[in-house]
Amino acid sequence: MIDDGPKSPTFDAGQRIILPDLEKLGADSVDLILLSHPDRDHVGGTGALLKAFPHTRIAISQQFLTDPHLQAELGEWGMHTGDILWLGDSAQIRTGNFTLTVKDPPLPAGAPDNDGSMFIHLVNGPASAVFSGDADASTEIRMEPTENWSSEVLKVGHHGSRTASDPSWLFAVHPTYAVVSCGRNNDYGHPAPVTLQNLEAVRAKVFRTDLQGDIEFDFDAKMGFVPSTP
Numbered sequence: 001m002i003d004d005g006p007k008s009p010t011f012d013a014g015q016r017i018i019l020p021d022l023e024k025l026g027a028d029s030v031d032l033i034l035l036s037h038p039d040r041d042h043v044g045g046t047g048a049l050l051k052a053f054p055h056t057r058i059a060i061s062q063q064f065l066t067d068p069h070l071q072a073e074l075g076e077w078g079m080h081t082g083d084i085l086w087l088g089d090s091a092q093i094r095t096g097n098f099t100l101t102v103k104d105p106p107l108p109a110g111a112p113d114n115d116g117s118m119f120i121h122l123v124n125g126p127a128s129a130v131f132s133g134d135a136d137a138s139t140e141i142r143m144e145p146t147e148n149w150s151s152e153v154l155k156v157g158h159h160g161s162r163t164a165s166d167p168s169w170l171f172a173v174h175p176t177y178a179v180v181s182c183g184r185n186n187d188y189g190h191p192a193p194v195t196l197q198n199l200e201a202v203r204a205k206v207f208r209t210d211l212q213g214d215i216e217f218d219f220d221a222k223m224g225f226v227p228s229t230p
């Protein structure tokens with residue numbers, strides 16, 4: 001799992017969305033949760049998931065080791081620093097038949113958490129996807145040369161914000177499908193019109209959680225990822 005959604009006093013994405021979805025899928029365990037960065041809209045569901053699946057491992061970039069928000073979250077999850085798999089600049093992880101290449105952009109001093117978001121390239125035969133958390137365009141440009149990011153599916157950076165999805169990054173990934181995760185009628189105006197235009201320019205078919213709810217892909221050993229959301 002890559003990130004697990006928001007939590008507020010009235011809404012817990014882990015409890016309300018992810019656990020029911022996992023039950024529908026018949027999942028009886030979660031091997032690993034990669035948390036892109038410690039913002040509450042990305043790590044909020046972790047507590048509920050750990051309650052349901054206490055053997056799940058959690059991986060986070062080591063540059064967030066002393067992050068005060070994250071330390072508070074760990075306390076809420078009943079975890080200690082030593083329970084987390086802290087990832088360095090680069091890591092390869094095998095899970096099932098998927099290989100995950102993880103790259104953590106060095107977070108410049110004083111830069112917001114977003115720009116330390118984990119970049120993940122997930123590959124299984126013809127199926128491939130890229131995730132970049134809430135990293136901004138300058139971080140995308142810095143990360144571009146570190147890997148061949150070309151992928152079928154792009155999880156569009158920073159909820160489709162205009163501050164991410166640099167045209168050169170979109171060109172490097174050249175996705176067939178692009179998924180924007182953002183709230184219905186959100187206050188931020190995600191996704192930005194310019195982002196949608198840039199996605200159109202690389203001819204990606206765009207899916208949006210604000211309009212379509214859950215976006216699902218099936219895995220096919222010959223075809224790769226096949227969207228099952230119309």
Ligand SMILES: [Zn+2]
Nearest residue numbers: 039041042134
């Ligand atoms: Zn976010």
